[in-house]
Amino acid sequence: MSDMANNDLEKYAKALDNAIMKYHGLKMEEVNDTMRHLWNKTYQGTDIDGIKIRSDVEGGASKRSYNYRVVMTKDQVEMDMRGRCSAGQKMLASIIIRLALSxxxxxxxxxxxxxxxxxxxxxxxxDALAESLVDIINERKNHSNFQLIIITHDENFLRKLGQAEVMEYYWRVSRDSRQKSVIERQRFR
Structure with a gap:
């Protein structure tokens, strides 16, 4: 009886492992599709055609681990992004990855x-990031739980978001004469 139970458990474990692997593959494909769309829409340079997350599997079914890395493509050639891109490209990739994961x-x-x-x-x-964020806001503005929080000192970026008329107001944090924080609601219009 215990041999049959052990065989059944092995079958269930294998089926669960296969389902998890399939789900992982589907989710990675979904994340990479979103990243491709956002990168092509936002990035204004010509030296990187796209970015994606690659997952390398180590170990067997019982002790599997994943190593994730961001790769970029140029003329259909993939290479690791680490050490090959500017600070701006890293920042943009970071934002796009977070948007895709969310x-x-x-x-x-x-x-x-x-x-x-x-x-x-x-x-x-x-400018392209502001336009992409405006599109995201427009796509999600009717979702009851959507909230976008942007912390920035960039007045031009803030103005660009305000000109799109997707937000009515923002919160400005400043200091008063006693160096105490003051939070004020400001209208874009």
Whole structure:
């Protein structure tokens, strides 16, 4: 009887492992599709055609581990992004990866926070990022749980978002004469 139970457990474990591997593959494909779309829409340079996450599997079925890396493509040639891109490209890739992961895994958690997203970006990529964020806001504005938090010192970026008329107001944090924080609601219009 215990041999039959052990055989059944092995079959269930193998079926579960296969299902997890299939789910992982589907989710990675979904993340990479979103990254491809956002990169092509946002990145203004010509030296990188696209980015994606590669997962390398180590070990067997019982002790499997994944190593993830970001790769870029140029003329259908893939290479690791690490050590080959500018600070601005890294920043943009980081934002795009977070957006893609939140799309795929955070459907019930609609909060997205970006801290200084324009840091190290040139003007063209800042403008394209603002346009992409406006599109994301328009796509998700009717979702009851969507909240976008952007922390920035970039007044031009803020102005660009305001001109798109997708947000009515923002919160400005400053200091008063006693160096105490003051939080004020500001209208874009």
């Amino acid at each position: 799309d795929s895994f955070g459907q019930n958690c609609g909060i997205l926070a970006l801290d200084e997203p324009t840091n190290a970006l040139d003007v063209e990529n800042i």
